[in-house]
Amino acid sequence: MQQELKIAGNRIGVLIGKSGATKRNIEERTESAISIDSEEGLVTIEGEDPVRVLIAASVVQAIGRGFSPENAFRLIEDEDLVFEQIDLAGVADTPRQLDRLRGRIIGRDGKAREQIEHMTSTHLSVQGKTVAMIGLPEQVKDARGAIDMLIRGVPHESVFAYLDRKRKEAKADMISYYY
Numbered sequence: 001m002q003q004e005l006k007i008a009g010n011r012i013g014v015l016i017g018k019s020g021a022t023k024r025n026i027e028e029r030t031e032s033a034i035s036i037d038s039e040e041g042l043v044t045i046e047g048e049d050p051v052r053v054l055i056a057a058s059v060v061q062a063i064g065r066g067f068s069p070e071n072a073f074r075l076i077e078d079e080d081l082v083f084e085q086i087d088l089a090g091v092a093d094t095p096r097q098l099d100r101l102r103g104r105i106i107g108r109d110g111k112a113r114e115q116i117e118h119m120t121s122t123h124l125s126v127q128g129k130t131v132a133m134i135g136l137p138e139q140v141k142d143a144r145g146a147i148d149m150l151i152r153g154v155p156h157e158s159v160f161a162y163l164d165r166k167r168k169e170a171k172a173d174m175i176s177y178y179y
Contacts, residue, residue, distance in 0.1 A: 001050040003057040005043045007064030008128065012038050015063050022069045029076045030056035058083040062134060066127035074123075074134060084140050085132040091151055092129075102126050104150045112156055116146050119163040142166045 007015065016023050016036065027034055032047035034056065043060050047053040055076055062072035062083050075081050092098035105126050106113045113124050120143040122135030131147055133140045142163060149159045 001047060001053045003045045003053055005045075005057060005060055005064065006041050007043055007060065009038070009041050011064045011066070012036060012041065014069065015043070015060060017069065022063070025069075025073070026056055026059050026076075029073070030059070032056045034060070055079070061085075062125075062132065065130055065132035066125035067123065067132065067134065071123050071134060080136055081134055082137050082140055083132065083134050084144065085130045086144065086147060086151075087130055088151070089129040098129060101151055104153075104156075105131055105147055107156065112150070115160060116143055116163065119160065119167055120146070138170070 014022070017025070023034055023036070026032070030047065030052040031049060032045050032053050035044045035046075036042070037044075043064075045053055045056045045060065047056070058075045059072045062075060063069060065085055075083055088098055088101050092101050104112070105116075105124075107115070113126065116122070117124050120135060120139045122133050122139050122143045124143065125132045133143050135143065145166075146159050146163050149162060150156070
Protein backbone atom coordinates (compact mmCIF):
# COMPACT_ATOMS: atom_id res chain seq x y z
CA MET A 1 0.00 0.00 0.00
CA GLN A 2 1.12 3.55 -0.66
CA GLN A 3 0.08 6.92 0.83
CA GLU A 4 1.13 10.35 -0.42
CA LEU A 5 0.94 13.55 1.64
CA LYS A 6 2.12 17.11 1.33
CA ILE A 7 3.69 18.87 4.27
CA ALA A 8 5.03 22.39 4.64
CA GLY A 9 8.69 22.92 3.78
CA ASN A 10 9.45 24.28 7.25
CA ARG A 11 8.33 20.95 8.81
CA ILE A 12 10.42 18.62 6.62
CA GLY A 13 13.47 19.03 8.86
CA VAL A 14 11.38 18.06 11.89
CA LEU A 15 10.05 15.00 10.03
CA ILE A 16 13.55 13.89 9.08
CA GLY A 17 15.03 14.65 12.51
CA LYS A 18 18.66 14.84 13.54
CA SER A 19 20.67 12.58 11.19
CA GLY A 20 17.38 11.08 9.96
CA ALA A 21 16.45 9.72 13.40
CA THR A 22 12.75 10.72 13.38
CA LYS A 23 12.10 9.38 9.87
CA ARG A 24 13.96 6.14 10.68
CA ASN A 25 11.99 5.77 13.95
CA ILE A 26 8.65 6.09 12.10
CA GLU A 27 9.79 3.59 9.45
CA GLU A 28 10.93 1.03 12.02
CA ARG A 29 7.89 1.34 14.27
CA THR A 30 5.37 1.15 11.41
CA GLU A 31 7.32 -1.26 9.16
CA SER A 32 7.10 1.20 6.28
CA ALA A 33 9.40 3.08 3.92
CA ILE A 34 9.20 6.87 3.73
CA SER A 35 10.57 8.95 0.88
CA ILE A 36 10.57 12.75 1.00
CA ASP A 37 10.74 15.18 -1.90
CA SER A 38 11.84 18.32 -0.05
CA GLU A 39 11.37 20.51 -3.14
CA GLU A 40 7.67 19.66 -3.40
CA GLY A 41 7.03 18.83 0.25
CA LEU A 42 5.71 15.46 -0.94
CA VAL A 43 6.01 12.51 1.43
CA THR A 44 5.41 8.97 0.15
CA ILE A 45 4.82 6.14 2.61
CA GLU A 46 4.89 2.53 1.44
CA GLY A 47 4.39 -0.74 3.30
CA GLU A 48 2.79 -4.17 3.26
CA ASP A 49 0.36 -3.61 6.15
CA PRO A 50 -2.30 -0.98 5.23
CA VAL A 51 -3.06 -0.22 8.89
CA ARG A 52 0.60 0.50 9.67
CA VAL A 53 0.90 2.68 6.55
CA LEU A 54 -2.14 4.69 7.68
CA ILE A 55 -0.67 5.06 11.17
CA ALA A 56 2.63 6.25 9.64
CA ALA A 57 0.63 8.72 7.51
CA SER A 58 -1.12 10.06 10.63
CA VAL A 59 2.25 10.53 12.36
CA VAL A 60 3.68 12.34 9.31
CA GLN A 61 0.55 14.52 9.08
CA ALA A 62 0.75 15.34 12.80
CA ILE A 63 4.40 16.39 12.50
CA GLY A 64 3.50 18.36 9.38
CA ARG A 65 0.76 20.18 11.29
CA GLY A 66 3.10 21.31 14.07
CA PHE A 67 3.19 18.50 16.62
CA SER A 68 6.51 17.48 18.13
CA PRO A 69 7.67 14.01 17.06
CA GLU A 70 7.15 12.83 20.67
CA ASN A 71 3.46 13.81 20.60
CA ALA A 72 3.02 12.42 17.07
CA PHE A 73 4.57 9.08 18.14
CA ARG A 74 1.71 8.67 20.62
CA LEU A 75 -0.36 7.68 17.55
CA ILE A 76 1.91 4.64 17.15
CA GLU A 77 2.10 3.80 20.86
CA ASP A 78 -1.68 3.88 21.40
CA GLU A 79 -3.70 2.73 18.41
CA ASP A 80 -6.90 4.06 20.04
CA LEU A 81 -5.68 7.64 19.53
CA VAL A 82 -6.79 9.57 16.46
CA PHE A 83 -5.42 12.54 14.56
CA GLU A 84 -7.91 15.08 13.25
CA GLN A 85 -7.61 18.57 11.84
CA ILE A 86 -9.91 21.51 11.25
CA ASP A 87 -9.28 23.70 8.22
CA LEU A 88 -9.79 27.35 9.14
CA ALA A 89 -9.34 28.56 5.54
CA GLY A 90 -12.99 27.87 4.72
CA VAL A 91 -14.13 29.90 7.73
CA ALA A 92 -11.85 32.94 7.48
CA ASP A 93 -12.15 35.14 4.38
CA THR A 94 -9.19 37.41 5.10
CA PRO A 95 -5.76 36.97 6.72
CA ARG A 96 -6.93 39.27 9.51
CA GLN A 97 -9.96 37.03 10.22
CA LEU A 98 -7.66 33.99 10.22
CA ASP A 99 -5.35 35.67 12.77
CA ARG A 100 -8.36 36.52 14.92
CA LEU A 101 -9.63 32.91 14.87
CA ARG A 102 -6.20 31.53 15.71
CA GLY A 103 -5.96 34.09 18.52
CA ARG A 104 -9.32 33.01 19.96
CA ILE A 105 -8.30 29.34 19.89
CA ILE A 106 -4.84 29.95 21.37
CA GLY A 107 -5.95 32.60 23.86
CA ARG A 108 -3.80 35.07 25.75
CA ASP A 109 -0.40 33.46 26.41
CA GLY A 110 -1.76 30.13 25.13
CA LYS A 111 -4.19 29.80 28.03
CA ALA A 112 -7.30 28.87 25.98
CA ARG A 113 -5.46 26.15 24.07
CA GLU A 114 -3.97 24.79 27.31
CA GLN A 115 -7.39 24.80 28.96
CA ILE A 116 -8.96 22.87 26.06
CA GLU A 117 -6.08 20.38 26.13
CA HIS A 118 -6.40 19.96 29.90
CA MET A 119 -10.20 19.59 29.93
CA THR A 120 -10.28 17.12 27.01
CA SER A 121 -6.98 15.26 27.58
CA THR A 122 -5.97 16.01 23.98
CA HIS A 123 -2.98 17.67 22.35
CA LEU A 124 -3.65 20.64 20.05
CA SER A 125 -1.52 22.37 17.45
CA VAL A 126 -2.60 25.63 15.84
CA GLN A 127 -0.49 26.23 12.76
CA GLY A 128 -1.10 28.06 9.52
CA LYS A 129 -4.70 27.57 8.47
CA THR A 130 -5.38 24.49 10.58
CA VAL A 131 -6.03 23.31 14.10
CA ALA A 132 -4.88 19.72 14.64
CA MET A 133 -5.81 17.40 17.52
CA ILE A 134 -4.51 14.11 18.90
CA GLY A 135 -6.54 12.18 21.45
CA LEU A 136 -9.13 9.49 22.00
CA PRO A 137 -12.12 9.78 19.61
CA GLU A 138 -14.58 11.06 22.24
CA GLN A 139 -12.04 13.55 23.61
CA VAL A 140 -11.21 14.83 20.11
CA LYS A 141 -14.95 15.20 19.46
CA ASP A 142 -15.29 17.37 22.59
CA ALA A 143 -12.19 19.44 21.69
CA ARG A 144 -13.56 19.91 18.18
CA GLY A 145 -16.89 21.05 19.64
CA ALA A 146 -15.08 23.63 21.78
CA ILE A 147 -13.02 24.88 18.84
CA ASP A 148 -16.12 25.10 16.64
CA MET A 149 -17.78 27.19 19.36
CA LEU A 150 -14.76 29.54 19.50
CA ILE A 151 -14.83 29.86 15.70
CA ARG A 152 -18.51 30.84 15.89
CA GLY A 153 -17.63 33.56 18.42
CA VAL A 154 -19.01 31.94 21.58
CA PRO A 155 -17.39 33.52 24.68
CA HIS A 156 -14.51 31.55 26.20
CA GLU A 157 -16.27 31.09 29.55
CA SER A 158 -19.24 29.43 27.79
CA VAL A 159 -16.88 27.13 25.90
CA PHE A 160 -15.14 26.10 29.13
CA ALA A 161 -18.54 25.54 30.80
CA TYR A 162 -19.45 23.25 27.85
CA LEU A 163 -16.20 21.30 28.32
CA ASP A 164 -16.77 21.05 32.08
CA ARG A 165 -20.27 19.66 31.42
CA LYS A 166 -18.82 17.15 28.91
CA ARG A 167 -16.19 16.08 31.43
CA LYS A 168 -18.82 15.54 34.13
CA GLU A 169 -20.98 13.53 31.69
CA ALA A 170 -17.99 11.33 30.81
CA LYS A 171 -17.24 10.77 34.50
CA ALA A 172 -20.90 9.87 35.19
CA ASP A 173 -20.90 7.48 32.21
CA MET A 174 -17.77 5.81 33.52
CA ILE A 175 -19.23 5.43 37.02
CA SER A 176 -22.51 3.98 35.69
CA TYR A 177 -20.52 1.61 33.44
CA TYR A 178 -18.77 0.07 36.44
CA TYR A 179 -21.88 -0.17 38.68
